[in-house]
Structures are given as C-alpha cells and as structure tokens.
Amino acid sequence: SLLAVAFAGAATAVTPSGFQPVSNSDLIVAFGNTLALNGKSMTKAETAQVPTIGTTQRLMGTYTIMMVDPDIPPQTVGGPTGELLHWMQQGLTSATTATMIGGMMVFVLSSASNETAFAPYFGPSPPNKAPNTHRYTQLLLDTSGTNSSSAIALLKQAATTRTNFNAVNVVKAAGVPILAGNSFDVTNGTAATITTNGTSS
Numbered sequence: 001s002l003l004a005v006a007f008a009g010a011a012t013a014v015t016p017s018g019f020q021p022v023s024n025s026d027l028i029v030a031f032g033n034t035l036a037l038n039g040k041s042m043t044k045a046e047t048a049q050v051p052t053i054g055t056t057q058r059l060m061g062t063y064t065i066m067m068v069d070p071d072i073p074p075q076t077v078g079g080p081t082g083e084l085l086h087w088m089q090q091g092l093t094s095a096t097t098a099t100m101i102g103g104m105m106v107f108v109l110s111s112a113s114n115e116t117a118f119a120p121y122f123g124p125s126p127p128n129k130a131p132n133t134h135r136y137t138q139l140l141l142d143t144s145g146t147n148s149s150s151a152i153a154l155l156k157q158a159a160t161t162r163t164n165f166n167a168v169n170v171v172k173a174a175g176v177p178i179l180a181g182n183s184f185d186v187t188n189g190t191a192a193t194i195t196t197n198g199t200s201s
Helices: 002-010 148-158 167-174
Strands: 028-031 040-042 052-055 063-072 082-094 099-101 104-111 133-142 178-187
Touching (some): 028 178, 052 099, 052 133, 063 148, 082 148, 133 167, 148 167
Parallel strands (some): 040 178
Antiparallel strands (some): 052 104, 099 104
C-alpha cells in the first residue's frame, strides 16, 4: 500500500538512502566482534570473510540472505551505476539462544544443514573508479511461506548471474517479504581522500 511505502521511506535508513527495495527493520551484521551496521565504514580486509548475521529477536521460519553492491561504476562517465550480487545464502534458521556480539544480544542465523550457498560470499573490493565508496547492502528474505519452493527455485536461478543483478526485480519475482536489511560502506583505499561531487550515486 501507499501508506506502507511512505512509512518505509520515513524510517531510519537500514538500507541505504535511495536503495530499492527498502527495509525498515534492522538486520545485525558483524565481522568477528565488529558490528557493521547502518552505513558504517569498514575496510576491505575487515569484510573479507563471511559475516555473522542475526536479529535481536528469535525468528521461527527459514530465511535467505542477499548481499548486493548497488554502486558498480558505470560503463560510461555519467551513466547509471550497476548492481552486483555478492552473496546469497538460503536455508537460514535462527539460533534458540542469543549470543553477545559487539555489545548486542543477537539470535544468529545459520544454515543448520550447511547448504552450499546459491552465491558464495565474496568480500567487497571497490575499484579505483567513481563512485569510490560502495554501499554493500544486505536483505533478509522470508522464504518460509506457502510458495517457498517456487521462491527458492527462482532465487537459485537469479543467483547464477551476479553481474547486472536487480534486487528489486528478483525479490518481486520471488514474491518473498523482506524481513530486515542493513548496509555497510567500503571505500577504495587509494581514493579515500578524493571527494567527487555530483558523480557518485
């Protein structure tokens, strides 16, 4: 509904400003004991390994995590940025007890059956090309609904093509709700001191 969209847009940004689809519920993302929440600036080295993800309340269903980079430099200067799929892991369930991570009690989400990810995690590596800071965005999808088998099949198919990814289209086609979201930033180290106005998106 229009009201839901307006409310989501007014919420604290847990997915980056301007990113679609929007989430207004916090997903906890941590690398080791370091929380990487709501646009926190992280380094390439800090984010090289698969993060721990979870929620502050225990979840009862089965979930899929999707991580995308919506800031792939355009092919031509001034053109639109592209989107790249960095990770898609299905079959996630919530721990029965909370764990302290970075000062927060978190119900960690993991694959109990150690399912091979539809798209195994590969860490951020923004190129030395505008935009130099990339907003790595995570979405937690609820894949425990009545259409879960068809949704999972569609997500699996979508994950086979990481480049020119489109999170909006994939989530819409799968028909799954977004339960929570988050983002963290990584900047190309060689360009960290360069600021470009009006060229990044």
